[in-house]
Amino acid sequence: MRVLLRILAPLLGLALAAAGVLFVIEVVAAWVRPDATAGLLVPWPDWRATLENLTWADAPVPGIAIGVAAVGVALVLLGLAARRSDIHLDAPGGIAVTTAPRVLARLVGTRIRATDDVAGAAVTASARKVSVTAQAWGDATPELRGTVRSRVDELLDELPLRRRPRVGVSLQEREGPR
Amino acid sequence: MTAADLSKPGVEPTALRRRSRSAVARSAGGDRSTTVVLGLVLLAAGVLVALLSYGVFGTARAGRPLLDPMIVDAVRAQPLLARVIAIAAGVVLVLLGLTWAARSVRPERRPDLALDGGPDTMIVISSAAVADAVAGQAGELPGVGRARARLVGPDTAPALRITLWLADDADVREVLRRLDDQVLATARSSLGLAALPVAVRLELERTHPHPRVA
Numbered sequence: 343m344r345v346l347l348r349i350l351a352p353l354l355g356l357a358l359a360a361a362g363v364l365f366v367i368e369v370v371a372a373w374v375r376p377d378a379t380a381g382l383l384v385p386w387p388d389w390r391a392t393l394e395n396l397t398w399a400d401a402p403v404p405g406i407a408i409g410v411a412a413v414g415v416a417l418v419l420l421g422l423a424a425r426r427s428d429i430h431l432d433a434p435g436g437i438a439v440t441t442a443p444r445v446l447a448r449l450v451g452t453r454i455r456a457t458d459d460v461a462g463a464a465v466t467a468s469a470r471k472v473s474v475t476a477q478a479w480g481d482a483t484p485e486l487r488g489t490v491r492s493r494v495d496e497l498l499d500e501l502p503l504r505r506r507p508r509v510g511v512s513l514q515e516r517e518g519p520r
Numbered sequence: 521m522t523a524a525d526l527s528k529p530g531v532e533p534t535a536l537r538r539r540s541r542s543a544v545a546r547s548a549g550g551d552r553s554t555t556v557v558l559g560l561v562l563l564a565a566g567v568l569v570a571l572l573s574y575g576v577f578g579t580a581r582a583g584r585p586l587l588d589p590m591i592v593d594a595v596r597a598q599p600l601l602a603r604v605i606a607i608a609a610g611v612v613l614v615l616l617g618l619t620w621a622a623r624s625v626r627p628e629r630r631p632d633l634a635l636d637g638g639p640d641t642m643i644v645i646s647s648a649a650v651a652d653a654v655a656g657q658a659g660e661l662p663g664v665g666r667a668r669a670r671l672v673g674p675d676t677a678p679a680l681r682i683t684l685w686l687a688d689d690a691d692v693r694e695v696l697r698r699l700d701d702q703v704l705a706t707a708r709s710s711l712g713l714a715a716l717p718v719a720v721r722l723e724l725e726r727t728h729p730h731p732r733v734a
Binding site for chain 2: 344347348350351352353354355356357358359360361362363365366369370373390393394395396397398399403404406407408409410411412413414415416417418419420421422424425426428431433434435436437438439440441442445448449452500501502
């Protein structure tokens, strides 16, 4: 979302500026050419005729209004969702330490895959929760689930995380030879 | 507070932590709030027009033309005032749009460090020199594959942003302790700064898979 915001923000700014430039040009052009029947860059006399003959209740108006409202909702959601999803760590000396959720997910994944009887693992992580889906070579026993969980807890103990995320573990049995 | 003020003892730890946190990454706060405000304006306009269209404010009002003759008459009654207002609105739109776009694409500042060297003396250390020295030392810490540093923030209150690429088996706690004790302590003492806001970003070194065939 932050990437989208970084791309969209200058484009929206330029669009606003372009609209302002066109507006000023047309107003000044209409001022200095009072007898002109057409706009300089924008066919505003045609637009004016359309707007004079169209009422608020006519067909395209409600649809366009709903479309504008939907664009507004999308922009509000984009602005709100473009916050950083960093994971904060404690450090000495007032240093602010952060890392990305994918870094934590990769650390957890590496640790889980090194466990006996685990064929592979998929991990999603955030500051609040770490979810692990591990594939077992043999039966997905409760003991293996406990082992995987303890490996994740062990890793989280080693990291100076400011907030310890909850851990969720699910196991799947892998078919085929080991 | 100026960079020279940082050399004096007694900088508030809370203020130091706050400045360290704000140095973590380039702020997108301006873009976010402007986008939210623009979105709210569009949402309000869209909802009001939709309600007007569906007759919530009265069927007679919904049946009036979009370019209302009352408004046209009012504009014709005061043409000079209407033109001035229109031009001013357009200029405001241009200024707002250009300011927003320029702020969005402007590169982040990398301030030089200006230190007070005594009466009539100002020592300026370039941003690149500080960054290279810190990155070079941080990159040699055990568990750190490579490091990058840069000075960020305004000229009057610079902060240090360090990115460390760690090995998978790095002891994060130990790396951070050594960074503070060795690298940052050296930087503070050599620059004569009692307090330097520091933000550290941790990444993992990319692992190169072993070739299946030798």
